Amino acid sequence: MNYTSIHDIDNISAWIEEAKTLKANPLKHIQLGKNKVLGLLFFNSSLRTRLSTQKAALNLGMNPIVMNVSGDAWGIEFGDGTVMNGTTAEHIKEAAAVVSQYCDIIAVRAFPSLIDKEKDESEHVLKSFAKYASVPIVNMESATGHPLQGLTDAITISEHAKVAKPKVVLSWAPHIKALPHAVGNSFVQAMQKMDVEFVIANPKGYNLNPEITGDTPIYHNQEEAFKDADFVYTKNWSSYEDYGKVVNTDPNWMITKEKLGNAKFMHCLPVRRNVVVEDAVLDTDSSLVIEQANNRTYAAQLVLKKILENA
Ligand SMILES: NCCC[C@H](NC(=O)CCC(=O)O)C(=O)O
Numbered sequence: 001m002n003y004t005s006i007h008d009i010d011n012i013s014a015w016i017e018e019a020k021t022l023k024a025n026p027l028k029h030i031q032l033g034k035n036k037v038l039g040l041l042f043f044n045s046s047l048r049t050r051l052s053t054q055k056a057a058l059n060l061g062m063n064p065i066v067m068n069v070s071g072d073a074w075g076i077e078f079g080d081g082t083v084m085n086g087t088t089a090e091h092i093k094e095a096a097a098v099v100s101q102y103c104d105i106i107a108v109r110a111f112p113s114l115i116d117k118e119k120d121e122s123e124h125v126l127k128s129f130a131k132y133a134s135v136p137i138v139n140m141e142s143a144t145g146h147p148l149q150g151l152t153d154a155i156t157i158s159e160h161a162k163v164a165k166p167k168v169v170l171s172w173a174p175h176i177k178a179l180p181h182a183v184g185n186s187f188v189q190a191m192q193k194m195d196v197e198f199v200i201a202n203p204k205g206y207n208l209n210p211e212i213t214g215d216t217p218i219y220h221n222q223e224e225a226f227k228d229a230d231f232v233y234t235k236n237w238s239s240y241e242d243y244g245k246v247v248n249t250d251p252n253w254m255i256t257k258e259k260l261g262n263a264k265f266m267h268c269l270p271v272r273r274n275v276v277v278e279d280a281v282l283d284t285d286s287s288l289v290i291e292q293a294n295n296r297t298y299a300a301q302l303v304l305k306k307i308l309e310n311a
């Protein structure tokens with residue numbers, strides 16, 4: 001069993017309930033991962049994913065080993081039949097096979113280029129690991145998805161929902177850099193599986209991949225979208241249409257306390273204060289961001305537990 005996308009969740013309510021059970025008693029399955037090794041390979045920066053996934057492994061009695069692949073490892077070639085006379089020193093065929101001998105599960109973080117849409121959408125890094133590794137693969141944020149985050153967010157919303165079918169808004173917010181679509185995509189996919197009223201708010205030119213958003217309503221008017229919201233999940237992403245470009249930095253899309261009203265604020269972190277969201281939101285009880293980051297441990301622990309049980 002691999003965990004590479006929100007679609008790998010067969011029954012989200014059951015997964016959420018099991019994650020809550022793990023959270024209540026995190027060390028209950030400390031024997032399950034005994035003598036098993038989790039390899040964490042990072043092609044990009046991380047704070048939460050790197051630490052919470054290790055913590056999850058430790059809670060299951062596994063031994064995590066971590067590598068910053070970009071920079072520390074040899075440059076990995078992903079192309080088939082490439083004459084490797086350039087900057088890459090070893091092929092994914094060898095790298096994945098070798099790492100599989102050291103690890104019982106391999107977790108990978110590899111962000112998109114945001115330049116070559118087709119290549120990013122092919123998920124060539126994650127898929128190559130899945131193809132050439134002989135052990136299960138976990139996605140720690142790939143070009144198009146961040147399913148550990150999406151599962152975390154579903155757990156957090158379930159914990160904080162005060163009504164049977166809460167209204168959840170995914171809102172784009174400004175940022176100075178071109179950011180990936182992965183977090184937004186996985187959040188959309190998670191909410192589509194939940195019993196919530198779900199809408200998206202983003203400026204024109206910022207619609208996410210329509211194959212992912214499907215029939216989820218998209219508003220270009222933030223105020224209208226926020227009406228009666230219980231949860232406002234905020235994230236910047238670059239344009240999908242004009243792939244990887246920053247086509248709008250309108251500060252009026254920043255989340256303020258006034259706009260939020262009684263809704264809870266959510267963000268995957270890291271967040272740029274007073275660009276994406278004002279201090280007045282993050283520094284009050286309206287913000288769930290620290291609790292979300294805590295739930296990363298239990299989402300990862302649930303995924304690792306399911307993989308270990310399947311092995
Ligand atoms: N893993 C959570 C988000 C990671 C990444 N954010 C960033 O790159 C923010 C960088 C910055 O603010 O400089 C993203 O949007 O996918």
Ligand SMILES: NC(=O)OP(=O)(O)O
Nearest residue numbers: 046047048049268269
């Ligand atoms: N939310 C999240 O994935 O954070 P990191 O990028 O710090 O791992």
